[in-house]
Amino acid sequence: MTEDNLLSHTPPAHGGDVYQEARRLGVAVEDLLDFSANLNPLGYPPGLPEALAQALPRVVHYPDRRCRELTRALAAFHGLPPPEILVGNGSTELIFLIVRALRPKKALIVAPAFSEYEQALARTQTPAAFHLADEAAGFTLSGPVEAQGADLVFLANPASPSGALLAADLLSAAVSPWLAQGVRVVLDEAFIDFAEEASLKTRLSGMPGLLILRSFTKIYAIPGIRLGYLLAAPELTARVAAHQEPWSVGTLAQAAGLACLADRNYLERSRALVALERDYLVQGLQAFSGLTVVPSAANYLLVKLTRPGWTAAHLRRVLLQQGIVIRNAGNFRGLDERFVRLAVRRREENKALLTALAHVLGEG
Numbered sequence: 001m002t003e004d005n006l007l008s009h010t011p012p013a014h015g016g017d018v019y020q021e022a023r024r025l026g027v028a029v030e031d032l033l034d035f036s037a038n039l040n041p042l043g044y045p046p047g048l049p050e051a052l053a054q055a056l057p058r059v060v061h062y063p064d065r066r067c068r069e070l071t072r073a074l075a076a077f078h079g080l081p082p083p084e085i086l087v088g089n090g091s092t093e094l095i096f097l098i099v100r101a102l103r104p105k106k107a108l109i110v111a112p113a114f115s116e117y118e119q120a121l122a123r124t125q126t127p128a129a130f131h132l133a134d135e136a137a138g139f140t141l142s143g144p145v146e147a148q149g150a151d152l153v154f155l156a157n158p159a160s161p162s163g164a165l166l167a168a169d170l171l172s173a174a175v176s177p178w179l180a181q182g183v184r185v186v187l188d189e190a191f192i193d194f195a196e197e198a199s200l201k202t203r204l205s206g207m208p209g210l211l212i213l214r215s216f217t218k219i220y221a222i223p224g225i226r227l228g229y230l231l232a233a234p235e236l237t238a239r240v241a242a243h244q245e246p247w248s249v250g251t252l253a254q255a256a257g258l259a260c261l262a263d264r265n266y267l268e269r270s271r272a273l274v275a276l277e278r279d280y281l282v283q284g285l286q287a288f289s290g291l292t293v294v295p296s297a298a299n300y301l302l303v304k305l306t307r308p309g310w311t312a313a314h315l316r317r318v319l320l321q322q323g324i325v326i327r328n329a330g331n332f333r334g335l336d337e338r339f340v341r342l343a344v345r346r347r348e349e350n351k352a353l354l355t356a357l358a359h360v361l362g363e364g
């Protein structure tokens with residue numbers, strides 16, 4: 001029996017499973033150049049190890065179940081009242097909790113999208129409809145869309161997996177008709193830290209049916225810690241909190257969150273680096289024939305392979321032979337086997353990707 005058979009009770013990963021790739025290739029995870037997971041290329045903030053070490057003695061106690069200190073820090077950070085904030089074990093936990101708490105009759109997903117919205121709906125047998133966003137609009141909304149009888153909508157800004165960004169005014173105009181009809185809207189802002197000015201957090205008080213999901217995972221490069229939060233009206237955060245398991249956010253995660261929020265300089269450096277490296281990567285990719293890059297405001301790029309005969313699976317395979325992991329985006333609803341997603345990393349790594357691409361595409 002293979003190890004994966006032994007673990008067959010765990011659903012398959014939908015991307016970023018570098019552990020499996022490393023095992024297949026017989027190399028260490030650290031030896032792979034991972035462009036499949038969209039994390040801050042600077043890594044985690046430099047003060048994080050010390051903050052975790054300082055918090056370690058407290059793991060002999062249960063964590064603060066209500067994440068009081070972190071909630072207060074988030075409130076100050078975003079300029080929102082603490083009751084409008086609910087901390088969770090990654091924003092993924094909150095996606096599942098929202099569905100459990102609000103019990104929608106039907107949901108609409110703006111696709112292509114993060115697959116866990118659909119998973120959370122399936123778990124409660126909630127019917128899901130899909131609005132397939134236009135490629136010409138960068139796979140995000142280009143205006144208001146019919147709710148199709150749904151009482152809950154999921155959408156992301158920046159869009160995932162395209163990275164397309166809607167400015168706050170355009171996004172407000174798109175979601176307002178839903179909210180006016182009493183439809184609740186889950187706005188996933190997992191990557192908004194790279195374009196904070198477009199966040200709808202400042203409009204929350206005028207949009208009582210809006211639930212904004214935020215994550216520490218991407219901007220602080222801590223997917224292994226599991227930390228995210230919900231911004232919503234107090235009535236909604238309380239309803240969602242009522243479904244959360246006790247102590248789902250550990251002491252070390254709470255300490256990590258505080259340390260991350262305290263380092264504003266890291267945030268500035270991260271934004272500047274991602275903007276610079278994204279431009280570098282876009283220019284490099286566009287120089288190849290047969291690759292089209294979707295404009296992105298995030299730390300990843302959706303790329304369409306228009307070269308005859310090339311599929312995402314093939315490109316992924318040949319790059320993997322060079323120790324480079326990319327995301328085959330063909331399994332996102334609304335995309336097909338021509339799409340790949342690439343993370344924006346540091347200059348040397350981006351250069352290595354472009355060099356490998358030049359080799360495999362035969363364009364030296």
Ligand SMILES: Cc1ncc(COP(=O)(O)O)c(C=O)c1O
Binds near residue numbers: 089091093216217
């Ligand atoms: C668009 C989007 N939302 C949410 C998440 C979940 O992030 P986390 O649960 O780590 O906060 C992801 C992770 O890949 C994502 O891509």
